[in-house]
Amino acid sequence: MRRLLGCLAAVALAGCPTYDRYDKLADQKGMLTADQFASYGPEQAQKIAIGRALAQAYDGKSAPDFAAQMGVAVAFAKTMPDVVSVTADTLAYFLTVQFKSGWHTAVLPIADGKAPQDTPGLPKAAS
Numbered sequence: 001m002r003r004l005l006g007c008l009a010a011v012a013l014a015g016c017p018t019y020d021r022y023d024k025l026a027d028q029k030g031m032l033t034a035d036q037f038a039s040y041g042p043e044q045a046q047k048i049a050i051g052r053a054l055a056q057a058y059d060g061k062s063a064p065d066f067a068a069q070m071g072v073a074v075a076f077a078k079t080m081p082d083v084v085s086v087t088a089d090t091l092a093y094f095l096t097v098q099f100k101s102g103w104h105t106a107v108l109p110i111a112d113g114k115a116p117q118d119t120p121g122l123p124k125a126a127s
Contacts, residue, residue: 034110038121043099045121046080047107050097052116053077055109070095076116077107081123 034052038045050073057072059065070088073095077086087096095107 034112034114035120038119042121042123043082043101043103045119046082046099046123047097047105048110049116049119049122050077050080050083050095050107051110052112052114052119054093054095054107055111056116058109058111066093069093073107 034048038048053076054069054073057069059069074086074088077083077095077097082099082101083097084100085098089096093109096104097107098104
Protein backbone atom coordinates (compact mmCIF):
# COMPACT_ATOMS: atom_id res chain seq x y z
CA MET A 1 0.00 0.00 0.00
CA ARG A 2 2.82 2.41 0.86
CA ARG A 3 4.49 1.65 -2.44
CA LEU A 4 1.28 2.43 -4.31
CA LEU A 5 0.83 5.73 -2.46
CA GLY A 6 4.47 6.61 -3.14
CA CYS A 7 4.02 5.92 -6.84
CA LEU A 8 0.81 7.96 -6.97
CA ALA A 9 2.51 10.87 -5.22
CA ALA A 10 5.42 10.73 -7.67
CA VAL A 11 3.05 10.70 -10.65
CA ALA A 12 1.03 13.59 -9.22
CA LEU A 13 4.15 15.70 -8.66
CA ALA A 14 5.54 14.88 -12.10
CA GLY A 15 2.26 16.02 -13.63
CA CYS A 16 2.41 19.46 -12.03
CA PRO A 17 3.12 22.13 -14.63
CA THR A 18 5.85 24.67 -14.23
CA TYR A 19 4.72 28.24 -13.96
CA ASP A 20 7.96 29.60 -15.37
CA ARG A 21 6.72 30.63 -18.81
CA TYR A 22 9.49 33.06 -19.73
CA ASP A 23 11.85 30.55 -21.35
CA LYS A 24 9.04 29.03 -23.40
CA LEU A 25 7.82 32.44 -24.55
CA ALA A 26 11.28 33.70 -25.47
CA ASP A 27 12.20 30.53 -27.39
CA GLN A 28 12.13 31.14 -31.15
CA LYS A 29 12.62 27.54 -32.32
CA GLY A 30 10.23 26.46 -35.04
CA MET A 31 9.03 29.96 -35.80
CA LEU A 32 9.56 32.32 -38.68
CA THR A 33 12.81 34.17 -38.03
CA ALA A 34 12.41 37.57 -36.44
CA ASP A 35 14.32 39.30 -39.25
CA GLN A 36 12.11 37.67 -41.88
CA PHE A 37 8.95 38.81 -40.08
CA ALA A 38 10.45 42.31 -39.75
CA SER A 39 10.86 42.45 -43.53
CA TYR A 40 7.06 42.38 -43.98
CA GLY A 41 6.73 46.08 -43.19
CA PRO A 42 7.65 48.94 -40.85
CA GLU A 43 5.09 48.01 -38.17
CA GLN A 44 6.29 44.41 -38.16
CA ALA A 45 9.87 45.65 -37.82
CA GLN A 46 8.84 47.81 -34.88
CA LYS A 47 7.10 44.83 -33.24
CA ILE A 48 10.29 42.76 -33.56
CA ALA A 49 12.43 45.60 -32.17
CA ILE A 50 10.09 45.96 -29.19
CA GLY A 51 10.25 42.21 -28.60
CA ARG A 52 14.04 42.32 -28.69
CA ALA A 53 14.05 45.23 -26.23
CA LEU A 54 11.74 43.23 -23.96
CA ALA A 55 14.08 40.23 -24.03
CA GLN A 56 17.19 42.37 -23.66
CA ALA A 57 15.79 43.97 -20.49
CA TYR A 58 15.27 40.58 -18.79
CA ASP A 59 17.26 40.51 -15.56
CA GLY A 60 15.54 37.93 -13.36
CA LYS A 61 12.28 36.45 -12.19
CA SER A 62 11.48 38.57 -9.15
CA ALA A 63 8.61 41.07 -9.17
CA PRO A 64 10.96 44.10 -9.16
CA ASP A 65 12.97 42.59 -12.04
CA PHE A 66 9.76 41.99 -13.99
CA ALA A 67 8.57 45.56 -13.35
CA ALA A 68 11.91 46.97 -14.49
CA GLN A 69 11.88 44.80 -17.61
CA MET A 70 8.39 45.95 -18.55
CA GLY A 71 9.29 49.58 -17.85
CA VAL A 72 12.29 49.44 -20.19
CA ALA A 73 10.28 47.75 -22.94
CA VAL A 74 7.35 50.18 -22.65
CA ALA A 75 9.73 53.15 -22.78
CA PHE A 76 11.42 51.70 -25.87
CA ALA A 77 8.07 51.01 -27.56
CA LYS A 78 7.01 54.62 -27.04
CA THR A 79 10.01 55.75 -29.12
CA MET A 80 8.68 53.90 -32.17
CA PRO A 81 7.10 56.30 -34.68
CA ASP A 82 3.97 54.25 -35.44
CA VAL A 83 3.11 53.16 -31.89
CA VAL A 84 -0.06 54.75 -30.53
CA SER A 85 -0.34 52.92 -27.21
CA VAL A 86 1.48 50.28 -25.20
CA THR A 87 0.09 48.22 -22.34
CA ALA A 88 2.17 45.86 -20.23
CA ASP A 89 0.42 42.68 -19.17
CA THR A 90 0.79 42.46 -15.41
CA LEU A 91 0.50 38.67 -15.26
CA ALA A 92 2.62 37.58 -18.20
CA TYR A 93 5.69 38.49 -20.19
CA PHE A 94 4.16 40.42 -23.05
CA LEU A 95 3.06 43.85 -24.16
CA THR A 96 -0.03 44.82 -26.11
CA VAL A 97 0.81 47.43 -28.73
CA GLN A 98 -1.49 49.47 -30.95
CA PHE A 99 -0.13 51.03 -34.13
CA LYS A 100 -1.38 54.04 -36.10
CA SER A 101 -2.89 51.72 -38.70
CA GLY A 102 -5.15 50.27 -36.01
CA TRP A 103 -3.22 47.01 -35.72
CA HIS A 104 -3.28 45.62 -32.17
CA THR A 105 -0.67 42.96 -31.44
CA ALA A 106 0.88 41.13 -28.53
CA VAL A 107 4.65 41.46 -28.32
CA LEU A 108 6.57 38.60 -26.74
CA PRO A 109 10.26 38.65 -25.81
CA ILE A 110 12.56 37.75 -28.70
CA ALA A 111 15.80 36.46 -27.21
CA ASP A 112 17.80 36.00 -30.41
CA GLY A 113 20.84 37.98 -29.24
CA LYS A 114 20.30 40.90 -31.62
CA ALA A 115 19.97 44.49 -30.49
CA PRO A 116 16.57 46.12 -31.08
CA GLN A 117 18.08 48.90 -33.19
CA ASP A 118 19.64 46.29 -35.52
CA THR A 119 16.23 45.11 -36.70
CA PRO A 120 16.05 45.37 -40.51
CA GLY A 121 13.39 47.69 -41.91
CA LEU A 122 13.08 49.67 -38.70
CA PRO A 123 12.02 53.28 -39.34
CA LYS A 124 13.76 56.10 -37.53
CA ALA A 125 12.57 56.51 -33.93
CA ALA A 126 10.20 59.31 -33.02
CA SER A 127 11.80 62.28 -31.31
